[in-house]
Amino acid sequence: MNFWEHITTFFSAENYTLFVVSIGSGILCFAAGVVGTFTYLRKRALIGDVISHSVLPGVTIAFMLTGVKNPVYFLLGAISSGLLSIWIVDYVQAKSKLKPDTILALTLSVFFGVGIVLLTKIQHSGNAAQSGLDSFLFGKAASMGMLDVQLFSVIAVVNVLCIWFFLRGFSLVSFDENYAKGLGFNVSFLKSFLALITVVTVAIGVQAVGVVLMAALLITPAAGARFLTNSISRMLLYAGAFGFLSGVVGVVISYSGTGMPTGPWIVVVLSVFALLAILFGKKKGVLARMRLRNANNIKINNENVLKDVYKIAKDGKNTISINDLVDQEKYAIAKLKSILKRLENDNHLDQIRGLIILSDKGRLAAREVIRKHRLWEIYLSKYFQLDADHLHDDAEGIEHVITPEIEKELIRLLERPETDPHHSKIPY
Numbered sequence: 001m002n003f004w005e006h007i008t009t010f011f012s013a014e015n016y017t018l019f020v021v022s023i024g025s026g027i028l029c030f031a032a033g034v035v036g037t038f039t040y041l042r043k044r045a046l047i048g049d050v051i052s053h054s055v056l057p058g059v060t061i062a063f064m065l066t067g068v069k070n071p072v073y074f075l076l077g078a079i080s081s082g083l084l085s086i087w088i089v090d091y092v093q094a095k096s097k098l099k100p101d102t103i104l105a106l107t108l109s110v111f112f113g114v115g116i117v118l119l120t121k122i123q124h125s126g127n128a129a130q131s132g133l134d135s136f137l138f139g140k141a142a143s144m145g146m147l148d149v150q151l152f153s154v155i156a157v158v159n160v161l162c163i164w165f166f167l168r169g170f171s172l173v174s175f176d177e178n179y180a181k182g183l184g185f186n187v188s189f190l191k192s193f194l195a196l197i198t199v200v201t202v203a204i205g206v207q208a209v210g211v212v213l214m215a216a217l218l219i220t221p222a223a224g225a226r227f228l229t230n231s232i233s234r235m236l237l238y239a240g241a242f243g244f245l246s247g248v249v250g251v252v253i254s255y256s257g258t259g260m261p262t263g264p265w266i267v268v269v270l271s272v273f274a275l276l277a278i279l280f281g282k283k284k285g286v287l288a289r290m291r292l293r294n295a296n297n298i299k300i301n302n303e304n305v306l307k308d309v310y311k312i313a314k315d316g317k318n319t320i321s322i323n324d325l326v327d328q329e330k331y332a333i334a335k336l337k338s339i340l341k342r343l344e345n346d347n348h349l350d351q352i353r354g355l356i357i358l359s360d361k362g363r364l365a366a367r368e369v370i371r372k373h374r375l376w377e378i379y380l381s382k383y384f385q386l387d388a389d390h391l392h393d394d395a396e397g398i399e400h401v402i403t404p405e406i407e408k409e410l411i412r413l414l415e416r417p418e419t420d421p422h423h424s425k426i427p428y
C-alpha cells in the first residue's frame with residue numbers, strides 16, 4: 001500500500017470523526033496563526049494569554065444568566081469579557097505608570113481567578129447542565145462536529161478578508177503608530193478592529209484547545225514565521241501554514257494512541273515547526289546567523305593579517321617571516337598559520353620556506369582595508385571632533401563592514417584626502 005492509499009484509508013468514512021476534527025483543528029489554527037501575526041509584531045505576545053484567560057469569566061457568567069449551555073451565549077460572553085480585558089489593559093497603561101508586562105500579568109490573573117471562582121460556584125450549584133464547562137480550561141477538540149468546522153471556516157475566511165483589506169493599516173500600526181497617524185490612518189479604529197477579530201478567534205478556539213493553550217496558537221506560528229522572512233505577507237502565509245499543518249498533524253498523532261490529548265499535541269507539533277524555522281531559517285535562523293558570524297570572523301582575521309603583512313613588508317613589496325607577524329598579531333601561532341594557509345589558498349599571498357610575500361591580489365586587498373580604515377579616521381575626526389588617540393580603535397572595527405558604496409561616498413564627502421589625521425598616506 002503506497003502513501004496516498006494510506007492517507008485515503010486514514011480519512012475514509014470509517015474515520016469520519018478523525019477527518020472532521022483534524023480539518024477543523026487545522027482551520028482553527030490557521031485562523032489563529034494569521035491574526036496572531038500582528039499580535040506578535042506589536043510585541044504584545046502576552047495579550048494572547050490575557051484574552052484566552054479572560055474569556056472564562058464571560059463563559060461562566062453567560063451560563064449563570066441563562067442556565068443553558070448555548071454556544072451562541074458562550075460566544076457572546078467570551079467576546080464581551082475578552083474585549084473588556086483589552087480595554088482595561090489599554091486604559092490602565094494610558095492612565096498609570098505601571099509597565100505593560102505588569103498590567104498584562106495582573107489583568108490575566110484577575111480575570112482567570114474570577115473565572116475559576118465562578119466555575120467552582122457553578123459546579124457546586126447542582127445544575128445538571130453545567131457538565132462539561134471545565135473543558136474550557138483545557139479544551140475538548142475530540143468532540144468537534146461539522147458545525148464547528150463550518151464556524152471555524154467562517155472565522156478563517158473573515159480573518160483573511162479583513163487582513164487583506166486592512167493589511168497596510170495593520171502593518172503600520174504594528175510597527176509605528178505615530179507614523180500611521182501621520183499618514184492619515186485611523187489608528188484607534190485599526191487597533192480596536194484588530195482586537196475584535198483577535199478576541200473572536202480566541203473565543204471560538206478556546207472551546208477546542210482551552211484557555212491554557214490558545215495563546216500558543218496565536219503567537220507560536222508567527223514566532224516561527226518571523227525567522228523565515230522579512231515580508232509581512234509571506235509571514236502571514238507561513239504562520240497560517242504552520243497553524244494548519246500543526247492542527248492536522250497534532251490531531252492525527254493524538255488519535256494514534258490511547259489517552260493522548262489533542263490540544264497539547266497540536267501545540268507540541270506547532271512548537272516543533274517553530275523550532276525548525278528558528279534553527280534552519282535561510283537568513284534569520286540560528287544556523288544561518290552562526291554561519292554568517294563565522295564568515296565575518298574569517299573575513300576580519302584575513303583582513304587584519306593582510307593589513308599587517310602589507311605594513312611590515314613595506315607596502316607589501318618585501319618578504320617577511322612568520323616570526324615578524326607573531327609580534328604584531330594577537331593570535332596563537334597555530335591560528336596564525338591557519339589564517340596564512342587560508343590566504344594562500346585564496347591567492348592573496350605565497351609562503352616559501354617560512355617566508356611570506358603578498359601577491360598582487362593580496363596587495364590590493366590590503367590597500368583596500370587600510371584605505372577604509374584611514375578614511376573612517378578622517379570622517380570621525382572631521383565630523384565628530386574625536387581626538388586623534390581615540391580614532392584607531394573605532395576605525396579598527398568599522399573598516400571590515402564599509403561597503404564599496406560607502407567608501408565611494410566617503411571619498412567624495414572628504415574630497416579625496418591624501419593623508420589621515422596621523423599623517424599616514426591613504427593608498428588609492
